[in-house]
Amino acid sequence: xxxxxxxxxxxxSPIRKLSxxxxxxxxxxKKVYHLNIGQPDIATPAQFMDSVxxxxxxxxAYSNSKGEMFLLKAIQKYYAEKGMDYAIEDIFVTNGGSExxxxxxxxxxxxxxxxxxxxxxxxxxxxxxxxFGAKINAVPTSVENGYHLPxxxxxxxxxxPKTKAILLTNPGNPTGVVYTEEEQDMIxxxxxxxxxxxxxxxxxxxxxYDGAYHSFGxxxxxxxxxxxxxxxxxxxxxxxxxxxxIISKNKELSKQVxxxxxxxxCSPILEQxxxxxxxxxxxxxxxxxNKEYKNRRDTIVAALKKLPGVKASDPKGAFYIMVNMPVDxxxxxxxxxxxxxxxxxxxxxxxxxxxxxxxxxxxxxxxxLAYVLKSEDLERAIYILGEALKAYPGRVEK
Numbered sequence: 001x002x003x004x005x006x007x008x009x010x011x012x013s014p015i016r017k018l019s020x021x022x023x024x025x026x027x028x029x030k031k032v033y034h035l036n037i038g039q040p041d042i043a044t045p046a047q048f049m050d051s052v053x054x055x056x057x058x059x060x061a062y063s064n065s066k067g068e069m070f071l072l073k074a075i076q077k078y079y080a081e082k083g084m085d086y087a088i089e090d091i092f093v094t095n096g097g098s099e100x101x102x103x104x105x106x107x108x109x110x111x112x113x114x115x116x117x118x119x120x121x122x123x124x125x126x127x128x129x130x131x132f133g134a135k136i137n138a139v140p141t142s143v144e145n146g147y148h149l150p151x152x153x154x155x156x157x158x159x160x161p162k163t164k165a166i167l168l169t170n171p172g173n174p175t176g177v178v179y180t181e182e183e184q185d186m187i188x189x190x191x192x193x194x195x196x197x198x199x200x201x202x203x204x205x206x207x208x209y210d211g212a213y214h215s216f217g218x219x220x221x222x223x224x225x226x227x228x229x230x231x232x233x234x235x236x237x238x239x240x241x242x243x244x245x246i247i248s249k250n251k252e253l254s255k256q257v258x259x260x261x262x263x264x265x266c267s268p269i270l271e272q273x274x275x276x277x278x279x280x281x282x283x284x285x286x287x288x289x290n291k292e293y294k295n296r297r298d299t300i301v302a303a304l305k306k307l308p309g310v311k312a313s314d315p316k317g318a319f320y321i322m323v324n325m326p327v328d329x330x331x332x333x334x335x336x337x338x339x340x341x342x343x344x345x346x347x348x349x350x351x352x353x354x355x356x357x358x359x360x361x362x363x364x365x366x367x368x369l370a371y372v373l374k375s376e377d378l379e380r381a382i383y384i385l386g387e388a389l390k391a392y393p394g395r396v397e398k
Contacts (some may be wrong), residue, residue, distance in 0.1 A: 009130050014123050014368075016353025018331075021338040022349050030342050033381035035369040036351045038173070038319060040237040042289055044278075051277035052115040062270040065261040067093025068244070071272045074279035075230075075245055084217040086350060088248050092257050093267050097203050097231035100129050103260045104165075104227050104246060107165075109134035113198070114162045118149060119323060120321050120356035120363060122173045122201070137163060138358035141320065147175040149183045155190060165197035166190070171213070174356050174368035175322050176297075177317020178208055186215060191225045197253075198222060201229040203244075204318040206286050209294040211316060219253050223249045229316050234319075235286070236278040243267060243275040283397055293319050299375040303382035307389065309397070321369050322353065328394035330354070330367045337388045343367035348384045365396070 019180070022032050072088050094100040101124075109115065111133030117125055119138040126136050139158050141147045144317050149155065166187060171178045179187075190199045201214040217228055233246035246257060297315060304312045309326035327333040331352035341347055353366025371378055389395060 004135065005114065005174040006130065006133065011355070012126075014331075015354075018334055018338065018349065018352075021335055025338045025342075025347060029345060029357075031346045032338070032382065033346065033348045033377060035371070035373070035381055036277055036349045038234065038370045038372060039239055039381075040234065040319075040372050042237045042292065044237045045279060045281045045285060048236070048241070048274040052274050055270060057274050060269060063272060065264075065266050066258060067261075068269065068272045068276075069268060071243075071276040071279075074276045075247075078279050079217065082215065082218075084215065084219075086247055086249070089251075089254060090247055092246050092254075092261055092329040094244045094246055094261075095264070095267050096242040097201065097229050097286050098124065098128070098234065099264075100229045100231070100244045100246035101125070101167075101177070101199070101201065102131065103257050104167075104197075104229065104263050105129055105132050105134055106260060107256045108164045108189065108197050109197050112162060112192075113164045114160060116155075116158060116163055116166045117358070118125060118147075118168055118352065119358055120147070120174055120366075120368075121167075122169055123351075123355040126165060126358065129346070134164075135162075137276065137359045140359065140362075141177075141390060143324065145310065146314055146316075147177040147322075149179065149186065150187050154189065155186075156305065159190075159194055161171075163194070163196060165199050165352070167199040167201065169201040169204070169318075170216070171317025172231050172320075173201075173204065173318050174320045174351075174353075175313055176318050176320050177313075178211060178213055178316040181212070181214055184214060184219065188216075188219055188222055191320040192221065196225065197227055198225050199227045199229060203229065203231045205234050206266075207290060207293055207319060208317040209290070209297055209315075213317065217247070225250070227253065232275050232278050237289075238275070238278060241271045241274055243271050247337040259390075293371070296373070296378060297321075299378050300371040300382060301371075303379055307382070309389070310386075319371050321371060322356075322366055323338050323369060324366050325389060327365050327392060328396050330363075330365050332394060333388075333392055336392060336394070337385075341388045341389055341391060346380070346384060348381045348388065350385070 355365035
C-alpha cells in the first residue's frame with residue numbers, strides 16, 4: 001500500500017516517543033521517575049467510579065452526539081459559578097481536550113491555512129494542525145521574561161493572509177506561564193482587529209500559584225471570536241476518562257462543530273456519567289490539590305537551582321517547567337540516561353524540548369519536566385538528573 005504524505009509528515013510525540021527506552025529500563029530492573037508526562041498521581045475523586053458503578057441500563061447504547069444533558073448542565077453550572085454564562089447550545093462534549101482541539105482546527109482551517117502559537121508550545125498542536133493540512137505559525141517567546149508574550153507590534157508582524165486563529169494555553173504548557181490581564185487584552189484586540197479565532201486551551205485553569213488568573217471567557221467582547229477548550233483530565237486527575245468539551249458562543253461555528261460530533265457518533269456514556277459526578281467535587285478538593293502542586297512547584301524549582309549549568313523557567317501555573325541543560329542534545333541525553341545511567345537502580349525520564357518548538361534548531365538542549373510526583377520523589381528525581389548531567393559524555397560547559 002502507499003501511505004499518504006500527510007500521515008508521514010506527522011511527528012512522534014516528544015512526551016511519549018521515548019517510552020520504549022523507559023520500558024527497556026524497567027525490564028532491566030531499573031526504577032524510572034517519570035517527569036515526561038503530565039499524569040497526576042493524585043487520586044481521582046471517588047465519585048467518578050461510584051457513579052459508574054451505580055449506573056444502570058439494560059444496554060450500553062449510543063449517547064447523544066452533542067453530549068448527554070446531565071453532563072452539559074454540569075459543565076454549564078461550573079462555568080456559571082466562574083462568572084461565564086454559556087447556553088447548552090454553546091457546549092459540546094468531546095473525547096478529551098484533544099478532540100476538542102481537533103474539531104477547532106477542522107472547523108477553522110483549509111489546507112495551507114495557519115494557526116499562530118507562541119513557542120515553546122504544547123507539542124501535539126503541531127500534529128492537530130498537520131492532520132488537516134494546516135500549518136503552525138510560531139512566534140518565539142523567551143525564558144528571560146518568563147515566556148510572556150512579545151509586543152502587539154511584534155505579534156502582528158507574524159499575521160499573514162493565511163492566519164485563521166491564535167491558539168494558546170493559559171496557564172501554559174510547557175512553560176507554566178500565566179498571562180496577565182494586559183496580555184489578554186492585547187490578544188483580544190488583535191483577534192478582533194484581524195477577524196481571527198482565539199482558541200483558548202484552559203485545561204489548567206485550576207492550577208495557578210502566584211497572582212491572578214482570568215479566563216478569556218470572562219471577556220464579553222470576544223464572544224464571536226472565542227473557542228474555549230476544556231477537560232476533566234488534569235483538574236480532577238482523570239486523564240484516562242477522555243472527557244473534554246469545546247465551548248463557543250459563535251453560532252455559525254456551533255452549526256459546524258455538531259457535524260464533527262455526529263461523524264464520530266458520540267462520547268462514551270460511562271465516562272460521561274463519571275465526568276458529570278466529578279463536577280460535583282467540592283471546591284475544597286481543588287484547593288487542596290492546588291496547594292499540593294504549589295508545594296511540588298517550589299520543590300522542583302529549589303532542586304533545579306542546585307544543579308550547575310541548569311537554567312529553569314519560573315512557572316506560575318500548570319505543572320510543568322522548562323529547563324535549559326548543559327548538554328549537546330537533550331534527546332540524546334534522555335536516551336542515554338535511560339539506557340546507560342542509574343543510581344541504586346533508579347533513573348529519570350523527561351520530555352526533550354525540541355518537540356515543543358516549530359523553529360528548526362530550537363529547544364535542542366532544553367527539556368520539559370512535569371512535577372506530578374510527590375515532593376520527595378521530585379527531589380530524588382532531580383538529584384539523579386544532576387548526577388546524570390555530571391556523567392553524561394555529551395555535557396557542554398558554558
